[in-house]
Amino acid sequence: EGGKRYVASFAPMVVEEYCNGDKVAIEIIEKNVQHIARLLTQAIAVAQSNRVIVIGGFITNNRSVLEPLMKKYVSAQLIFSDLPSVFGSCLVCLNRIGVEVSDDFRENFKKTYNHS
Numbered sequence: 001e002g003g004k005r006y007v008a009s010f011a012p013m014v015v016e017e018y019c020n021g022d023k024v025a026i027e028i029i030e031k032n033v034q035h036i037a038r039l040l041t042q043a044i045a046v047a048q049s050n051r052v053i054v055i056g057g058f059i060t061n062n063r064s065v066l067e068p069l070m071k072k073y074v075s076a077q078l079i080f081s082d083l084p085s086v087f088g089s090c091l092v093c094l095n096r097i098g099v100e101v102s103d104d105f106r107e108n109f110k111k112t113y114n115h116s
Contacts, residue, residue, distance in 0.1 A: 008058075015062050033066060037073030044076045051077040056085065083110055 017025035036059070040052050052074070059066055063080055070078060081087070087109055094101055 011058055015065055033069040034073055037070055040074050053079045
């Protein structure tokens with residue numbers, strides 16, 4: 001009962017109401033995008049980069065709504081992946097053992113990955 005999953009279960013409704021112009025939903029989304037932007041800005045400073053890859057189910061599933069808002073607060077180039085975040089872990093592992101990843105590997109991963 002309760003907990004993070006319970007709270008997260010309301011996210012799709014909040015996004016829908018944001019799109020419908022609900023003032024409370026707008027406040028919730030704006031506030032959380034600002035928090036995410038602050039975290040991204042810190043990560044960008046540490047990495048000394050002008051690009052950042054944005055991952056996470058909520059963000060990628062609601063990209064059309066969140067990306068324009070995030071661009072208001074983050075000056076770096078935002079890169080949204082069309083692959084699950086576990087793909088990045090897979091790349092790190094392959095890189096560590098000296099395996100070069102091809103576009104074919106990426107496409108095959110995208111087609112065959114099953115997260116259930």
